[in-house]
Amino acid sequence: xxxxxxxxxxxxxxxxxxxxxxxxxxxxxxxxxxxxxxxxxxxxxxxxxxxxxxxxxxxxxxxxxxxxxxxxxxxxxxxxxxxxxxxxxxxxxxxxxxxxxxxxxxxxxxxxxxxxxxxxxxxxxxxxxxxxxxxxxxxxxxxxxxxxxxxxxxxxxxxxxxxxxxxxxxxxxxxxxxxxxxxxxxxxxxxxxxxxxxxxxxxxxxxxxxxxxxx
Numbered sequence: 001x002x003x004x005x006x007x008x009x010x011x012x013x014x015x016x017x018x019x020x021x022x023x024x025x026x027x028x029x030x031x032x033x034x035x036x037x038x039x040x041x042x043x044x045x046x047x048x049x050x051x052x053x054x055x056x057x058x059x060x061x062x063x064x065x066x067x068x069x070x071x072x073x074x075x076x077x078x079x080x081x082x083x084x085x086x087x088x089x090x091x092x093x094x095x096x097x098x099x100x101x102x103x104x105x106x107x108x109x110x111x112x113x114x115x116x117x118x119x120x121x122x123x124x125x126x127x128x129x130x131x132x133x134x135x136x137x138x139x140x141x142x143x144x145x146x147x148x149x150x151x152x153x154x155x156x157x158x159x160x161x162x163x164x165x166x167x168x169x170x171x172x173x174x175x176x177x178x179x180x181x182x183x184x185x186x187x188x189x190x191x192x193x194x195x196x197x198x199x200x201x202x203x204x205x206x207x208x209x210x211x212x213x214x215x
Contacts, residue, residue, distance in 0.1 A: 001028040002046050006066075007055040007082065008034045012105065016053060016082070023113045036060030039070075049077050051119065053103075056083035056090070062210040064097050064141075065161065071098040073154040078119045088133035089140065091126055096146050097209075101125035141208050151193045159186045160194075164203035 001024050007013050017030045024030075031046065033039045037060045043049055054066055061067075070079050078100035083090075091102045100119040103112060104127060111127070118125040126134055152160065155176070162172045169187065173180040187199060196202050 002049045003051040004031045004042050004049055005053045006033040006039050008058040019109055019112055023116055036066045043074060052077055052079045053082050054079050056081055056085055064209040067097055067099055068149060068209055069157055072152060072157045080119055088130055088137040091134045092137040093140050148194050156186050156190050160190050160206050163199050164206035
């Protein structure tokens with residue numbers, strides 16, 4: 001069993017690692033990352049990772065951008081969102097974008113165990129006391145856009161993020177070390193898959209994934 005714990009708070013990473021060790025057993029390999037940038041090499045080194053615990057907001061992952069990037073590049077690895085935020089709208093959004101579970105940071109060991117077992121069994125999980133509110137919540141991003149995002153390749157998702165950051169095709173090509181014509185092809189595919197007419201609208205849609213004030 002391999003799990004990655006991605007959170008920028010050292011004490012919480014240690015606490016969650018200890019809890020996971022108690023739940024998953026002493027043979028579990030528990031890897032830690034304090035930024036989203038540290039998650040990618042861990043996944044490349046351990047492509048058979050069983051579970052990722054991802055903080056809602058950490059360096060390199062604004063709001064749901066990290067979750068969406070993970071679901072795009074590693075769709076078979078379940079992602080569990082972990083946050084102090086318990087807003088039903090936020091939880092509903094996490095599930096809409098492909099999170100396997102949403103666990104409050106205040107959850108006790110038995111609740112954490114229940115959530116982990118549910119995800120490993122292929123089920124989704126949210127706190128029982130919030131289930132009605134989450135069910136009735138309206139996500140910030142609808143299912144249609146979430147499904148369109150899933151059609152993007154990992155490279156197209158990277159291009160979309162840089163479009164949202166205001167980079168021009170030439171700048172994106174430099175960042176990705178490819179020809180500008182390649183970026184133009186990616187942009188055309190992105191606009192088609194997202195069903196928008198221009199890159200400005202594509203960037204606006206991507207910005208909906210960002211929740212800069214959430215924790």
